[in-house]
Amino acid sequence: MKPIIELNDVHFRYPGTKEHVLNGATLSIEQGEFLAVIGGNGSGKTTLCKTFNGLIPNYYTGDFSGSVMVGGADVSQATVSEMSFRVGYVYQDYENQLMRPTVLDDVSFAPLNFGDPDFMEKALWALETLGIEHLKDQSIWQLSGGQKHLAAIAGVLALDPQILIIDEPVAQLDPHHAKEIYKRLKVLQEDYGKTIIVIEHHTEFIADFCTDVLLVDQGQVLWKHPVRQGLLQIDDLLKRDIFPPQVTQAALNCDLALDAHNFPITIEDGQTYFKGLDFMKRERESESHTQEKEAIASLEDLSFSAKTLSNERKTILNKISTSFHSGERIALVGTNGAGKTSLMKCLTGMSKPTSGGGFIGEHSFKKGSLEGLSKEVSYIFQNPEEMFIQDSIKNDLTFFSHSREQDDSSFIEKLIQSFRLEEVLEKDGRLLSGGQQRRASMAIGLATNPTLLMLDEPTASLDVQSRKELIEILQDMDSVATVLVATHDMQLVAEWATRVIVMDQGEVTFDGTPREMFEYGHVWKRAGLVPPQIVQLSIELGMRPAALSVDEFTSRIKEGIPHGVC
Amino acid sequence: MEFVERFKKSFNIEWVKLELLKTAYGKKETYMGQLDPRVIMIWYLIVSLLPWFTFNFVILIGLAIYTSVLALITRVSPLIIFLLAIGVIGELGYIFLVVFFMGGDFEAYASLITLTLKIIIMSIASIAAFASMDPEKLSDALLSFGVPAQFSFAVSYGYRMLPILMDEYQQIIQSFRLRGKAPEKAGFLKWKLVYYYVVIVIKAFYPMMLNTAKRTRTTVEALEVRGFSYSLHSEEAKKQKLSHLKIKGKEYQFIASSCVILTIIHVAGHLYYI
Incomplete structure (x- = not known):
């Protein structure tokens, strides 16, 4: 069969830059593949995918050589509009590709632009295929992140292209919704014969859903393998900060004579592979010692409600009572819309509780002003750009102390060092890379010297390396302030938090240690959470309590050899 | 102070945001909202131009009442009405001051009031027309023109x-x-x-x-x-x-009733000239 995409020795340089982003990329993709494109930061993954739909070289007219054939046609001879019938492209920041006010309008936008008389049928078909017809009359801005992403996919699907490219489909979604997206993509691949290409670094998803993996490095295609073979090129992956799935890591860690061909990559694999092992019990952790520690903030019956467009009052937080203690690492979890961000906003004074309240230090959540509370509380927005209100990182860092006419220069100096911001001090925050932005925004938040530091989704849309750095920073943070993190990242919860608060529909449904939470299946299931792969595997293997990290998993293997080895 | 607290609670930035969004996205089901946007735009042009061809106070009052009723039917947001009211009150106050200090008499005052009334009619008509139209319809109407x-x-x-x-x-x-x-x-x-x-x-x-x-x-x-x-x-x-733009029964009804009402206002203006 003839490949649907064929690249031959493609070189490309963006206009106005010196270095080539693509350096002789050669590849071929068969129809019906579910391909994951992986690679380190700046390896040229996105640029490579933009040659498939002709944005390069037809829209970005840089220095281009080589040939790109899609469905037998030479891309450089076709216009971008012609190509969009063959290749659909969903951006990483998919929100910005939604142009129209309502879902149906947006999904019919492309067919309508091409003057297709059946534009409405096509749009409805796309919505139906993705299972979101019920959203068709909703306003785009009212949708949740996952729904917006599906709407963006439907928008390109409406032209019925043979190939769909999706750039980082799960970066901004909670694991539950991320899985949902992948399931729908799988349907498109299996039932509709589409070729799906994702740029992805979550190897767990690659193992579960993709058929092939392609590794990009320095503008070249290093290799392309079927998924199992690809994910077992451990050295190649680790060199580029891509971590194999947790079950694979566990098998690697085992220090046993291993048969390289049977390595597990999914949980099901893991179950057969590790079957028959005996695990050491783990002593119950000494009762949480937080009680003795000094309480820094207390919440009493804090409730919050807001008006909706249809003029109804909707309860967002319902009588939340709890307290935070110094040195705690608290993870606030729950699906989108559970009330996590609202709770944080009430604690900063950005929203006022409708009833109840509480205190941090001498400041009341109910009566205190934003400026007053900010002496104790610091909040780091989910989008770091919203922290950059000055024209350089340096000015942003000193904004707080300047406005109070304090001299904090030695403290600020220390922050700059520990967050490695020396090089970017004079730059505008908006021009930094994702990881730098996140580090800078955390330093800015800490520059107010808070007792309670709150972060909203700090690991969302970070690449693996920056995520690792961030977790390291968070590890050191508890000596400085009590940290409250709202997150979907269950791996972060498992490996970092000392306390988890689970929220569901504005109420606290669980408050305890991560180990306890993962132990109580009904808690996380009800709240729509998905535990990390290693926790799921431990549960399936009957390990009690479940291991929270790969290291713990392997260190608790008592005896026996994995089933898969013999 | 109780009152101030309550005021602060219900009228804050959130409220302004919500009201603006409602104006932009809400109410597609109102009477004006269901009509073909081209008809509404033409209606708006006519109604906002009519006042400038007359000094007849009765006609102006009639037009003001007519447009207000339509604005009421489209359930315009209180925020928009509040902004309009501020504008009008400011305008009246300013006219009063000018006339007072410049030593004008009632005559001068009346003529300036007429001008204000014309502007009010225009504003209310535009509120009635544009607040009821969702942005898509407005954009389609512009395209078709x-x-x-x-x-x-x-x-x-x-x-x-x-x-x-x-x-x-x-x-x-x-x-x-x-x-x-x-x-x-x-x-x-x-x-x-x-x-x-x-x-x-x-x-x-x-x-x-x-x-x-x-x-x-x-x-x-x-x-x-x-x-x-x-x-x-x-x-x-x-x-x-x-x-999807089509002129049907509803539109014809609207055109006919508008013509009748505007004629009645004009006839009444000439019969009962003040």
């Missing part, structure tokens, strides 16, 4: 961006406040506090524009991919886009 597609798209895209811009703006303002420091003493008439907020509101504008500008890079690319530039030169695309 021959306005370039870039412009009509900009109108609907603007509406799409409105909530995003407002969220962004609000968050940046909060970011300023989270790290800033409000003046400790509010000063005479709280002027220091007012000054503090005014400065923030202005300064927050720049980060908002920069953040938004950065995002539009994807939008521009996606417009290309989704065939927007193709549609600019395609007659077929325009035809399909406007295919």
